[in-house]
Amino acid sequence: MMSTPVYKRILLKLSGEALAAGQGFGVDNTRVHEIAAEIGEVHRLGIEIAIVVGGGNFFRGVAEQAKLMDRVSADHMGMLATVINALALQDALEKQDVFTRVMTAIEMNQVAEPFIRRRAIRHLEKGRVVVFAGGTGNPYFSTDTAASLRAMEIKADAILKATKVDGIYSDDPVLVKDATMFDEISYMDVLRLGLRVMDATAIALCRENNLPIVIFNLNQRGNIQRVVMGERVGSLVNQG
16 A cells, blocks of 8 residues: 555545445434544545535435436436435534535525535635535436536546445346456446446546546445555556
8 A cells, every 4th residue: 555645636426325324214323424434534634525425315316216207306306315415424524523515516505505616626625525416406417427527527536436345346246146346447348348337427427538436345444545545445447
């Protein structure tokens, strides 16, 4: 492991389910504070951290619960769910003495700042963690795509996508016991093999802008710091 961080500015992608922990719905207060503590440790290394959080712990627009709904309405509900998660994360981070700003793609001035690119970068430069909520602000786009977009806008060095598995596998490791894990894989191979890492739009955006993606297991404490410090953790997606 290197003694200095390999990434100075990162975009951390968290799923809503990660905040729900084992309960599957809502926000698990203990788990949110555990994640915030880990982010705080990395932040104290001098790393600039932006976060995009999903909303699947409250509502998932393409799931069974939304089948009878208009897709645009369902996606708007999903965007609002991400704001709830962002506020929970902000509260937990500030209890770690980490100054945090929530910026939303949909204006709701009473609870968060509107997303303004230059202001977001300034927050990062001042040592604040920025949580981006509301996805891209548009229906039909996932929070994975929002993570890719925001990472490019703030000129992040990499996207760190936190999951519940160790990296990218050839098949679902829960269902297929002999599934093989990729230590490193190209964007094109992810798309060609149809691997469900991030959606195709997000992968294509990263490929066009040569933005590396690290897929790692959030449930192993210290993994965020290990990735930032250059340790080989999880799977790396790059040009290959």
